[in-house]
Amino acid sequence: MPVQLPELPYSRTALQPHISAETLDLHHGRHHRAYVDAVNARIAGTEMDELSLEDIVRGSQGSLFEAAAQAWNHAFFWQCLHPRAGDDPHGALAERINLQFGDVQKLREEFNRAAMAVFGSGWAWLVQHPDGTLAITTTRNANTPLTGDSTPLLVCDVWEHAYYSDYRNERARYLQAFWKLVNWDFVSSQLR
Template structure:
């Protein structure tokens, strides 16, 4: 069964002024759709067409991996944002942030440094390692934590199409907006027990 572009979990104007409707139209409606269309074209009529997207990412390579991983990454990223997001996490997630980073300010600083230091296109992730520790991870291009042992909790898209419409080449301004939209409830729901 072909993969379909899921609806955004909020209205296309809901993330304004931090991310514009025009930016979401381009990012979600064009790029995310193109990755899903590429996956569908490559798996049609093969034994891969019944796999879930995350399984397809784990069991593919080459151009199929690139399209599948980008599709999965984008779907995850849009879940990480919310119009009433931002602030600080609470509950167990807040405790883990304090344990592994000291405080939220240090987590943000390390995450931002990773994002600003990533040359070219890619992703910055807050992940949970198998032992429970939280860490920041960067991946280039279509890379994703799904291919390793860590559980992705939070994703920030550092491909230029994620922020160029609203922020041009100012990645630091995009990151400031990103933190105002983080859906901490979704992030916490991804934690392993």
């Protein structure tokens, strides 16, 4: 069963002006699709063909791992965004953020520092550890918390392909835009 490229959960113009349709076409339609195609090319005719994408990520190495992890990270990233702007987290997630970071603004600042410090390509994450605590972490290249013990809650793609069309090399401006799009309902739904 081939891995599928998931549809975007919004239209290609829905994230404008923060993320353009051109960027979504390139990022989802070309980059994400290429990772999915690369997974399928490598699993065709093997026993991995029967596995979920998550299990392929957890059970592979090398170029298959890189393609599968990128396919999974991107699918998760699209779900973390939503065109409705201006929301803040609420409920149990808000309580946990306030307890650990002080408030959501301090979470944003810490997340941004981590995201800015990723040298080259990678991802910035909010994760929940098995003991329930939240943490900000980053991964290089295709790496993903999915292979560890912590549960991913929120991710920002800081590969330059995520923002070059809209912001050139200005990752800080892209991060400002990212926070206007964060789908806190989805982040909450990932809490354990």
